[in-house]
Amino acid sequence: MDDKQRQRLxxxxxxxxxxxxxxxxxxxxxxxxxxxxxxxxxDLPTFNFFIPLRLTGLTDESLADAAAFFNTRHxxxxxxxxxxxxxxxxxxxxxxxxxxLPPQPVVASxxxxxxxxxxxxxxxxRVSTVPDLTAFYSVLRAVYDYTPEExxxxxxxxxxxxDRLRHYIGFADDGVPVACGTLVCADGVASVWHLATLDNxxxxxxxxxxxxYILHDARQGGCDLGLIYATPMGFSLxxxxxxxxxxxxxxxxxxxxx
Numbered sequence: 717m718d719d720k721q722r723q724r725l726x727x728x729x730x731x732x733x734x735x736x737x738x739x740x741x742x743x744x745x746x747x748x749x750x751x752x753x754x755x756x757x758x759d760l761p762t763f764n765f766f767i768p769l770r771l772t773g774l775t776d777e778s779l780a781d782a783a784a785f786f787n788t789r790h791x792x793x794x795x796x797x798x799x800x801x802x803x804x805x806x807x808x809x810x811x812x813x814x815x816x817l818p819p820q821p822v823v824a825s826x827x828x829x830x831x832x833x834x835x836x837x838x839x840x841x842r843v844s845t846v847p848d849l850t851a852f853y854s855v856l857r858a859v860y861d862y863t864p865e866e867x868x869x870x871x872x873x874x875x876x877x878x879d880r881l882r883h884y885i886g887f888a889d890d891g892v893p894v895a896c897g898t899l900v901c902a903d904g905v906a907s908v909w910h911l912a913t914l915d916n917x918x919x920x921x922x923x924x925x926x927x928x929y930i931l932h933d934a935r936q937g938g939c940d941l942g943l944i945y946a947t948p949m950g951f952s953l954x955x956x957x958x959x960x961x962x963x964x965x966x967x968x969x970x971x972x973x974x
Contacts, residue, residue, distance in 0.1 A: 717826060717962075725824055725943050725962060726801070728905035732943075733765060733796075735880050735900055736909065741869035746785065751778055753785050755793075757869045762817075762967050764793040768802050779812070783970065795968040798822070806966065814968035821951045823959035825942040828906065828935040829928045836889065838922055840929045843883035846873060851893035852885045859912040871898075882933070886926045888917065895922050899930050906934030907943040911950075924957065 734754055738745045742757025750773030756763045766782035768774040779795075786793040795814060797805045810816065843852050853867045862870070875881060880902070886895035897911040908930055913923045931942055945965060946954050 717824065717960075721826065721941060722962075724903060724905055724941060728900075728902055728907060728941075728943060729798075729822075730767065730769065731902045732900040732907045732909070733767065735902070736870075736898075737763075737765070739872075739875060739878060739881065741872040744789075749773075751782075753782060755786070755789055755791065757791075758866050759791050760866065761792040761794040761969055762796075763870065764789075764791050765796050766793060767796045768805065771802055771805075774802050774805050774808055776812075793970070795970075796965060797968060798963050798965050800963050809968045813971045815971065817967040817969065818948065819964045819966045821946045821948065821961055822963040822965050823944050823946050823951065823954045824962035825931075825957070825959045826940070827958050828939060828942055829932040830935070832925065832928045832932050835925055838889070838895075838925055839887045840884060840926055841887075842933070843885055844876060846876070848885060849873060849876065849883070851887075852883050852896050855885065855893050855896040855912055855914060856910065858914055860910075884926065884930055884933075886913075886922060895926050897926055897930050899934055901934055901937055901939055904939050905941045905943060906931060906937075906939040907945075909945070911944075923953065927957065 730752060734745045734752060737743050737754030737756050740756035744755040746753040750770060751766060751768045754765045764786055795809060799805060841848065843849050856862055856867050875883065882899045884897050885893050888894045894917040895913040898909040900907050908927060911923060911927060944954055944959065
């Protein structure tokens with residue numbers, strides 16, 4: 717992957733975070749050359765973020781600005797750090813007693829699927845109606861243990877009329893919603909978020925089929941690069957699908973949260 721592609725991925729990662737925050741039910745974002753802030757209205761720390769974009773964006777002053785931003789909104793938040801953006805940022809936050817969460821691999825691919833093998837036991841649709849959105853909610857709540865209020869804040873019905881992101885839902889052959897995922901496309905880069913499958917339907921290849929479907933849809937829309945914030949457990953799946961390690965992301969919680 718060349719430097720131009722890496723720059724596109726870096727730019728898209730920030731735009732995708734801001735898109736997801738801005739389009740949430742109570743979304744609010746702030747950005748400057750050094751860092752970005754995103755607020756969703758939920759009290760879930762990693763959905764309210766401070767992201768330093770460069771070394772000058774991670775200072776005592778910028779951390780104080782972030783604390784003030786979220787304190788006035790009476791919500792928890794987290795610092796999202798990718799080491800290639802801010803060298804030595806991990807040590808900087810650790811010395812200020814921010815509490816680290818386990819690192820997450822960020823994976824990327826230059827080869828989005830050209831086609832998707834059909835399955836008779838799994839039907840995928842793009843969410844376009846309120847009943848579709850309700851089915852999407854049901855999978856997210858079951859997998860991530862979100863409350864009804866949290867899913868409605870994170871993925872409000874206004875998403876149905878917005879072209880900046882798309883939700884997908886996969887149904888088993890009996891019509892039960894069992895898998896879901898979200899796509900953000902911008903500047904020819906596609907990122908997939910919140911890919912989830914119900915416990916009883918894992919290890920059947922459904923997540924692979926759904927991911928290929930979403931990325932194929934993105935390719936049809938003009939995207940030629942893919943980006944995913946994976947979990948350590950999910951890394952092997954994405955690696956088998958042609959994704960390679962692009963970066964590592966780590967969340968840090970302020971001391972009053974951690």
